[in-house]
Amino acid sequence: MATTLNPNLLLAIALAPLVGSAIAGLFGTKFFGLFSSESRGGRIVAHTATILGVAISFVLSVMVLLDVMNGASYNGTVYEWMAIGDLKMEVGFLVDSLTAMMMVVVTFVSLMVHIYTVGYMDGDPGYNRFFSYISLFTFSMLMLVMSNNFLQLFFGWEAVGLVSYLLIGFWYTRPTAIFANLKAFLVNRVGDFGFILGIGLLLAYSGSMNYSDVFAAREKLATVIFPGTDWMMLTVACICLFIGAMGKSAQFPLHVWLPDSMEGPTPISALIHAATMVTAGIFMVSRMSPLFELSDTALSFVLVIGAITALFMGFLGIIQNDIKRVVAYSTLSQLGYMTVALGASAYSVAVFHLMTHAFFKALLFLGAGSVIIGMHHDQDIRNMGGLRKYMPITWITSLVGSLALIGTPFFSGFYSKDSIIEAVAESHLAGSGFAYFAVLAGVFVTAFYSFRMYFLVFHGKERWGQNHAHHGHEGDHDEEEVSHDHHHGLAAGEKPHESPWVVTLPLVLLAIPSVIIGAIAIEPMLFGEFFKHGVAFKDVIFVGENHHAMKELEEAFHGWVPMAIHSLTTPVLWLAIAGVVLSWFFYMKRPDIPEAIKSRFSGLYKLLDNKYYMDAINQAVFARGARLLGTGLWKGGDQSFIDGLFVNGSARVVASFAAASRYLQSGYIYHYAFAMIVGMLVLLTLTVTGVIGTK
Numbered sequence: 223m224a225t226t227l228n229p230n231l232l233l234a235i236a237l238a239p240l241v242g243s244a245i246a247g248l249f250g251t252k253f254f255g256l257f258s259s260e261s262r263g264g265r266i267v268a269h270t271a272t273i274l275g276v277a278i279s280f281v282l283s284v285m286v287l288l289d290v291m292n293g294a295s296y297n298g299t300v301y302e303w304m305a306i307g308d309l310k311m312e313v314g315f316l317v318d319s320l321t322a323m324m325m326v327v328v329t330f331v332s333l334m335v336h337i338y339t340v341g342y343m344d345g346d347p348g349y350n351r352f353f354s355y356i357s358l359f360t361f362s363m364l365m366l367v368m369s370n371n372f373l374q375l376f377f378g379w380e381a382v383g384l385v386s387y388l389l390i391g392f393w394y395t396r397p398t399a400i401f402a403n404l405k406a407f408l409v410n411r412v413g414d415f416g417f418i419l420g421i422g423l424l425l426a427y428s429g430s431m432n433y434s435d436v437f438a439a440r441e442k443l444a445t446v447i448f449p450g451t452d453w454m455m456l457t458v459a460c461i462c463l464f465i466g467a468m469g470k471s472a473q474f475p476l477h478v479w480l481p482d483s484m485e486g487p488t489p490i491s492a493l494i495h496a497a498t499m500v501t502a503g504i505f506m507v508s509r510m511s512p513l514f515e516l517s518d519t520a521l522s523f524v525l526v527i528g529a530i531t532a533l534f535m536g537f538l539g540i541i542q543n544d545i546k547r548v549v550a551y552s553t554l555s556q557l558g559y560m561t562v563a564l565g566a567s568a569y570s571v572a573v574f575h576l577m578t579h580a581f582f583k584a585l586l587f588l589g590a591g592s593v594i595i596g597m598h599h600d601q602d603i604r605n606m607g608g609l610r611k612y613m614p615i616t617w618i619t620s621l622v623g624s625l626a627l628i629g630t631p632f633f634s635g636f637y638s639k640d641s642i643i644e645a646v647a648e649s650h651l652a653g654s655g656f657a658y659f660a661v662l663a664g665v666f667v668t669a670f671y672s673f674r675m676y677f678l679v680f681h682g683k684e685r686w687g688q689n690h691a692h693h694g695h696e697g698d699h700d701e702e703e704v705s706h707d708h709h710h711g712l713a714a715g716e717k718p719h720e721s722p723w724v725v726t727l728p729l730v731l732l733a734i735p736s737v738i739i740g741a742i743a744i745e746p747m748l749f750g751e752f753f754k755h756g757v758a759f760k761d762v763i764f765v766g767e768n769h770h771a772m773k774e775l776e777e778a779f780h781g782w783v784p785m786a787i788h789s790l791t792t793p794v795l796w797l798a799i800a801g802v803v804l805s806w807f808f809y810m811k812r813p814d815i816p817e818a819i820k821s822r823f824s825g826l827y828k829l830l831d832n833k834y835y836m837d838a839i840n841q842a843v844f845a846r847g848a849r850l851l852g853t854g855l856w857k858g859g860d861q862s863f864i865d866g867l868f869v870n871g872s873a874r875v876v877a878s879f880a881a882a883s884r885y886l887q888s889g890y891i892y893h894y895a896f897a898m899i900v901g902m903l904v905l906l907t908l909t910v911t912g913v914i915g916t917k
Contacts, residue, residue, distance in 0.1 A: 227289060227296035232315045235282045235325065236368060239332070240361040242275025247354035268350035272357040273336045279364070280329035287322040291752070297370055297434065308429065316370030316433060319753050320573065324367040324505060327577055328498055331584045332360040334728035338588050339489045341724035342595065346487075352392060356493055359385040363498045367505055372421045372431040375506070379417065379470065382499045383410045389490040390483045399485040406479035413469015413476050420462030424513075427455060437512045444516040460513055460520035464527075467503025471557050474531045478836050480554055481538075484546040488591030491546055492584045495553045501576050504560045511569045518651060525565025525646075526653040529660035532558025534834070536664050539671035541830050544601050545590045548675045552627060553583060555664060559642050562657050568645035568771050574747045575638035578740050582626035582635055585732040589620035592725050593679060596718040597686060603675055608684040612718040617680050619729040624676050626736045628669040628798045631786035634740030639665075640785070641748060641775060643794055648771040665794055669801025677809050686718065741782040749776045 246268035301313040317325075335356060343349050362385055366378025383406075391403030425431055427446055428439045436443075446455040467473070472480040480500070484491060494500060507514060507524065514520055532555050539551035556579050563572035594601055596613050610617040626635035643665075646658045720726065746752040779785065789795045808816050820827050832838065 225294055227286060227294050227317055229296065229298065229300055229315065231282060231286065232296060232317060232368065233300065235279045235286070235329075236361060236364045238275040238278040238282075239272070239357045239364070240275075242272035243354045243357035243361065245271035246350050246357065265349050268353040269336070269340050272353045273333070273340075275357060276329060276333045276336050276360055279360070280326070280333050283322070283325040283329045286317060287319075287326050290317065290319050290322040299370075303373075309425075309431070311373050311431065312371055313374055314370040314432075315368045317368060320505075320508065321367055323573070323577060323752075325364065327580050328360065328363050328367065331580055331732075332356070332363075332493060332498070334584065334588070334732055335489045335493045338492075338591070338725055338728040341722045342489055342591055343487065348392060352389075352487065352489075355385055355389050355392070356490065359389065359490075359493060359498065363502070366502055370433055372424070372433075372436075376418065376421060379466070379502065379506075380414070382502060383407065383414070383470070386483070386490075386494055386499050389494070390486040392486050392490070396485065398482075402479075402482040402485040406483050409476055409479040410469045413466045416462045416464075417466020417469075420459045420464075420466065423455060423459040423462065433509070440512050440516060443513075454517065454519075456513060457517040457519045460510070460517050461523055463510060463513075464503075464507060464520065464524055467507050467561075468527065469503075470506075471500050471503030471561065472531075472554055473503070473527050473557065473561055474534065475836060477531060477535060477554055478833070478840060481547055481550045481833070484544065484550050488546065488587060488594060491550070492587035492591070495550065495583060495587065500553065500557055501560075501580065504557070504564065504572055504576050507561075507564045508569045508573050514564070515567065521565050521567060522652040523565075525562055525649070525651055525657050528558045528561025528563075528565055529653070529657035530558070531555070532562060532664045533660040533667070536667035536671065538830055538833060540667065540674070541827065542671075543604055545593060545603050545606075545675065545679065546587070546601060548603070548671060549583070549586050549590055552586070552668065552672065555668060556583065556627075559639060559661060559664070562646055562661055563642045565651065565657065566642075566645045566649040566654065566771050567651075568642070568649075568775070570748050570753055570772065571638065571641045571645050571775075574743065575635075575642055577743070577747075578626070578634040578638040578736075581732055581739060582623045582633075582736040585619060585623040585729060585736050586627065588725070588729055588732065589616055589623060592616040592721040592729065593620075595721050595725065598716070600686070603678040605686055606679045607682040607686070608680070609718055610680040613720045615720060615726045615729060619726075619733045620680065621676065622733045622736055624672045626740075627672050628801070629665065629794065630798070631789050631795065632737075632741065634736050634738070636786065636789070637740035637744040637782065640789060640792075640794060641744070644775055644778070645771040648774040662793065662797065666797040666801045669798040670805045673802045673805040674809055677806055682810055686716075744782055744785075745779075748772070749779055 249267055249271075296315055296317040299310075299312045299314040303311045303313065305311070336353070339352065339356065343352055346352070359382060362378055362381035364378075366375060366382060369375040369378060387403045387407045389403075390406050391399045393399045421431070424436050424443070427443055428436045430436060430439075440456070443456045443459075444454065447453070448455045448458045465476075468476045480495070483494065486494075514524070535551055535554035535558060539548050539555065542548045542551060556575070560572045560575050560579070563569070563575065590601075592613065593606070593609065593616060596609065596616070597606060600606075622633075626633040629636045629639040643658070643661050646654060646661055649657070743752075829835070
């Protein structure tokens with residue numbers, strides 16, 4: 223077995239989705255005049271090229287993972303872009319077990335989304351464009367996770383942000399979609415400003431953008447004081463890096479973009495919110511674990527931000543009626559759980575939950591999309607009910623996803639979520655007490671809102687086919703945008719229907735790992751040798767060397783079956799059961815109680831309905847402040863100072879001087895001769911009187 227992976231193979235993994243995207247974007251549209259989105263040939267070209275590209279990438283990624291687990295690895299430069307003195311800017315790959323696992327997860331979920339899209343976007347005039355975008359998104363994410371230097375990391379980081387902007391605003395004639403993608407773009411710019419500052423600090427003090435060089439210098443970096451303060455430079459750099467993760471992985475208060483991103487088609491909700499963009503921040507902090515491990519202050523900051531996100535974003539999921547927004551707030555909460563694990567120095571647990579969450583959250587999003595198809599693009603769960611007998615595959619797979627999400631024993635989410643809670647319980651960092659309360663309370667909250675959605679959608683009386691005052695739908699776009707849908711919601715007498723096989727097949731394939739992957743992977747990923755496979759340089763660590771949460775978890779672990787059985791005696795399981803039972807009682811037996819609570823606690827409901835007024839604060843403070851600042855700079859700085867004083871002012875001075883000077887230009891020679899004689903007399907007089915020296 224070779225110990226070094228073939229770089230050409232790694233290039234093929236990254237570039238295959240890019241080639242598919244180019245084919246769909248060029249040859250599958252009118253750009254080259256070959257096919258159009260309206261033609262069957264153009265659609266076949268688009269989905270065949272992109273699905274084939276991602277499938278090739280997935281198969282090769284599985285091969286790479288197997289090679290890595292057998293001892294192979296790669297850390298090298300593929301292309302040197304430029305060199306400035308000793309600083310080299312390169313495209314390079316680092317492939318170890320962390321990268322290989324991410325490659326498999328990203329390409330598998332992306333492949334499922336591509337197949338699903340064939341059925342979901344059928345009839346949409348932007349069909350080819352959509353396939354081009356999602357394949358380009360996959361390429362961007364692969365470049366991010368495979369990078370071995372900060373330059374390429376930043377390229378992938380910004381590329382996923384750019385393509386997410388295009389995808390969220392895919393239906394670009396809708397004002398809400400344009401507002402949502404602009405909001406996502408700007409909020410991520412705030413986080414990215416911190417991110418690039420962190421990269422700049424590490425570059426300034428280490429002299430390199432290569433991971434291995436920076437990690438090798440980490441002990442020296444940990445002794446440097448940030449100029450002008452008594453702060454440690456490494457702490458400042460890590461917090462700046464994490465601010466980037468807060469934007470990309472939607473942590474409080476930079477979470478506001480993610481719920482609004484539901485304006486995009488459902489397949490991109492699964493792609494962005496399950497395995498790719500929102501997990502980029504979690505992956506980055508995990509990859510930077512050698513640096514974060516040396517700063518307790520940075521870890522505590524990560525821990526507290528994650529705890530706030532896990533609990534308070536879960537509360538918002540309770541009152542949502544749009545099926546996709548319920549799942550979106552669930553994503554926010556689960557990202558908070560991953561971040562808490564990072565703060566507890568349990569990096570492998572965070573990545574483990576990242577992996578399990580990718581499968582069951584993609585399943586839930588695609589299941590929600592299947593429901594939306596069956597409901598003729600009505601997304602309001604209050605208009606549903608009783609879909610279980612009409613959409614059996616969607617029902618059972620959605621149930622599997624919900625059980626995995628709430629941490630049901632033997633399901634994948636149980637093993638990763640329970641491990642996070644235990645790791646936080648063993649942490650002794652500042653803020654760990656609050657974090658433990660947050661993740662424990664979050665278990666009940668997650669179970670409640672997840673099964674509130676499940677019961678309202680699949681059980682109870684049938685509430686569709688009526689004239690409802692409330693309609694939530696993905697299809698606020700005009701009829702010409704979705705030519706196959708001329709109304710939203712089921713008309714009187716219409717029945718829901720199961721989705722076509724290209725939609726249900728990905729649901730089944732995602733349901734399988736949602737059940738079994740946790741039990742299979744927990745021992746090797748958390749307590750075995752998995753993250754020691756294929757480490758390309760000795761300075762990379764993945765288990766907290768200064769913190770002992772993982773060690774204490776390992777001592778308490780006796781196998782995946784005993785772990786599930788032991789959960790019967792823990793408050794975690796009983797909190798989850800309580801959440802399920804209470805949601806069933808409230809929404810199946812006594813729906814009058816939630817309405818009474820809503821009326822009694824109208825102030826609290828208003829607070830949650832307005833999302834803690836974070837959007838209003840952003841609009842009032844940041845957006846309005848930016849407008850005022852921009853207006854001030856425009857009026858005062860640009861128009862008055864630059865244009866008024868320098869540009870127009872200098873022109874006025876020249877014009878005034880020219881206007882005065884023209885009176886001296888009479889055109890008569892004797893006037894000029896007289897002026898010369900007067901000038902000579904003045905000079906002679908000044909010289910004789912000594913005013914002008916003769917030296």
